[in-house]
Amino acid sequence: MKISIRYKLLIYMTVNIFIFALLLYGSNIFFAEKYYMSNKKSNLIETGKKISKLIAEKSPSYELDDSNLIYEIESVEKEIGGTIYVGTLDGELYYPLKNKPTPPTIEADKGSPFFKYDNNFNFPFKSNLEPPEKPEPAIxxxxxxxxNSFFIVMRDPQYKIETLRYQTHLDNGLELLIWITMTGISENATISNNLTAIVGGITIIITVIWALFVSSRFTRPISEMNRITKKISELDFSQTLQVKKNDEIGELSYSINQLSYNLDNAIRELNIKNRYLEEDIEHERKLDKMRQQFISDVSHELKTPIFLIQGYADGLKANVATDEYKRNFYCDVIMEETEKMNMLIKDLLDLSKMQSGFFSVNKTNFNVSFLIKSIVSKYDYIFKEKNICMKVAVEEELIGEADPIRIEQIIVNFMNNAIEHIDDKKIIKLSINLKGNKIRVSVFNSGLPIPEESIDKIWSSFYKIDKARTRIIGGTGLGLSIVRAIQEAHKCAYGVENLYDGVEFWFEIDLAKKI
Incomplete structure (x- = not known):
């Protein structure tokens, strides 16, 4: 069974007070009366010394006729609440002089307040200072x-009271007897015992109530700490302890708050680092996958021309081509495939430079309109040969700020891509639009739209929507990757849109600042 610390503290405090009250009550029962008796005996001894000194100073003789001495003895009597006798063993009294009752005595000494003893200080009823084997009921x-001194406790059979006597032999030969009733001693002990029992009971009740209050005040912050630490163990750091005390519990509360705060920060930082690590791992996986795909694509792109070159070269070596026409054909194929490999390697080198971080653009101000017109003029022969309708919408004198060589490379890639994917309508449109501080160049060709799942992938190296068709018409699949790298180096936008009658590729460059 689990007992809370609050009730343990209550039980400990209650038991301690109960034991204390029990010890106090027991000590009163067994030791209070003895203590009172010892205290009274000490008082009687001191009183005896005081009276003896007064008598020796003021009345060296047996006659106590000094009124001042008598007054002082009476004052001492009132002070101790007892009775004093001064006289001889024969029964002659010098104080009090008359009309003074004698204390209860035994039958042998009736009429005399003193107990008689011989010169060796022996009592007549027993020698060697020992009480009789069967003392009389009064003693x-x-x-x-x-x-010279002794104490006797006697009981008065008539009045049923006990008296404490102190009798001593003075230096002048007189006997001094001081006696007090023991009723006060017994009553005080009884009253003390009863009072102790009542006070003990009240103390226990008050202690229980106080212990409940103190234990509640003491254990409440501990219970709160337990609740908060359970929250912390569940990784819930939203709650904190209210530090209201400047003591050990307050310091512990502050330490728990600091622990919660530090754990929260550490776990938050760890989660952030884990998230970055997961992103890095995922990025590394993508890069590894891209490397594998890149190697596979390069191998695929090189395998076909190498195979063709090897085949036609073996044919020439084996004199398969028997006439001049066939030999020229074989040589043309070898040269064409060699040129494709040369273009592929050139594009790979360009792309590698751009992606390695060593590639930079040389920005300068140039006439974009003039560059567009010069590029279009280079394609006149191809347009006529393929019967392509070329439309150009160019604003005059648009000055851009970019690398003109790389911009020409982008336009050529877009133009080649448009020619390769044009449909039977055979329409290509090249236009320039001014958008704020940007110049947008667009190349449109009539043809089938790009599938939505390929919109973002076409900018990757070697990605081809229709690999079989691309193989027939040529192309390495690196053109758009190069466009992306150039635009990222310029920090300008680029993209592609599917229109209702074709596809439009576009890119932007900065408009030159006016001087």
Missing amino acids: KNWERYDK
């Missing part, structure tokens, strides 16, 4: 103090 106990 309860006696105790010798020194060679």
Whole structure:
């Protein structure tokens, strides 16, 4: 069974107070009366010394006729609440002088307040200072103090009271007897025991109530700490402890808050690093996949021309071509495939430079309109040969800020791509539009739209929508990758759009600042 620390603290405090009250009550029962008796005996001894000193100073003789001395003895009597006798063992009293009741005594000494003893300080009823084997009922106990003094406890059968007597032999030969009733001693002990029992009971009740309050105040922050630490173990750092005390519990609360804060930050940073690591791993996987795909694509692109070159070269060596026409044909094929390989390698080198970070563009101001017109003029023969309708919409005197050689490379790639994918309508349109501080160059060709799933992929190296058709018409699949690299180096936008009657590729360059 689980017992909370609050109830443990309550039980410990209650048990401690109960044991303390029990010990106090027991000590009152067994030791209070003895303590009172010892205290009274000490008082009687001191009183005896005081009276003896007064008598020795003021009345060296047996006659106590000094009124001041009598007054002082009476004052001492009132102070101790007892009775004093001064006289001889024979029963002659010098104080009090008359009309003074004598204390209860035994039958043998009736009429005399003093117990008689011989010169060796022996009582007549027993020698060697020992009480009789069967003492008379009036004597309860006696105790010798020194060679001249002793204490006797007696009980008055008539009044049923007990008295404590202190009798001592003075230096002048007189006997001094001081006695007090023991009713006060017993009553005080009884009252003390009863009071201790009542106070003990009240103390236990108050302690239980106070322990409940203190234990609640003491354990509440501990319970709150337990709740918060459970939240922390569940990785919930949203709650904190309210530090209200400047003590060990307050310091522990502050430490738990710091632990929660530090763990929250550490886990948050770890999650961020893990996310970056996952992104890096994913990026590395993509790069590895791209490398594998790149190697596969390059191998595929080189395999066919090498195979053709090897085949036709073997044919020439074996004199398969028996006439001049066939030999020229074989040589043309070898040269054509060699040129394709040369273009592929050139494009790969350009793309490698652009992607390695060592590629840079040389920006300058140039006439974009003039560049477009010069490029279009180079394609006049091809347009006529293929019966292509070429439309040019160019604004005059548009000055751009870019690398003109790389911009010409982009336009040529777009033009070649348009020629390769044109449909039976055979329409190509090249236009320039001014958009704010940007010049947008667009190349449109009539033809089939690009599938949506390929829109983003066509900018990757060696990606071909229709590989069989591209193989027939030529192309390495690197043109658009080069366009992407050039535009990223210029930090300008590029893209492609499917229109209702064809496809339009576009790119932007900065408009030259006016001087």
